[in-house]
Amino acid sequence: MTILEFRKVSFSNEGQRILHNISVQMEAGDFISVVGPSGSGKSTFLKLCCHLLSPSDGDILFRGKSVNEYNPTDLRKSIAYCFQTPYLFGSTVRDNINFPFSIRSIKPDQNRINELFSIFQMATGYLEKNVKNLSGGEKQRIALIRSLLFKPELLLLDEITSALDTENTQIVENVIKALNKEGITILWITHNPEQSRKYANKLLTIEAGEIKSLEVLP
């Protein structure tokens, strides 16, 4: 089943053509690595996938229906996006971790929170830390935990391991691989050629705002 489809999508900003005539289908359960040079349009592509940006031309369909037809909050619950530069708000880590519960009007599930902190080998003491005092890698993992408290159908990851050491990169890779095994569709931008082929079943290469290839991996 196709979970997300781009039909002749272009995106321009202030007269600059950033993506041109992108047509691609992503199947439910896919693990797609997205690669390409800096500035080729990868992050823009991911922002279009979750309707953070709207196409200048063409259509994007989630489960066969235009993303325009979804309520933005509902779409955000189905499609989670982890930014290249993690965005944390409020003052403490807990403010961020409680957010996915509050938009669903439910009480924070401390067991689920503890489970995720333990998977990422982070002490729950982090919950009381000020977000200003976290390192880039810590912010990255908190943003990831925030996205995973409720499992999305489609998980978009933008170079999320660039600020992590080898050990934490391995932890994150294992978590993402396990989520994909559970059926969550993954779209992962990575600069690391080895990482791009390790777990993915497809490799999407974007160059100069166009799809150069979509390779099916062995």
Ligand SMILES: Nc1ncnc2c1ncn2[C@@H]1O[C@H](COP(=O)(O)OP(=O)(O)O)[C@@H](O)[C@H]1O
């Ligand atoms: N909001 C924006 N306004 C204008 N130009 C942008 C905007 N976002 C990205 N760009 C430009 O679009 C191109 C693609 O950017 P991006 O999608 O971030 O590429 P990548 O993630 O592959 O490095 C770059 O030339 C960048 O400068």
Ligand SMILES: [Mg+2]
């Ligand atoms: Mg980028």
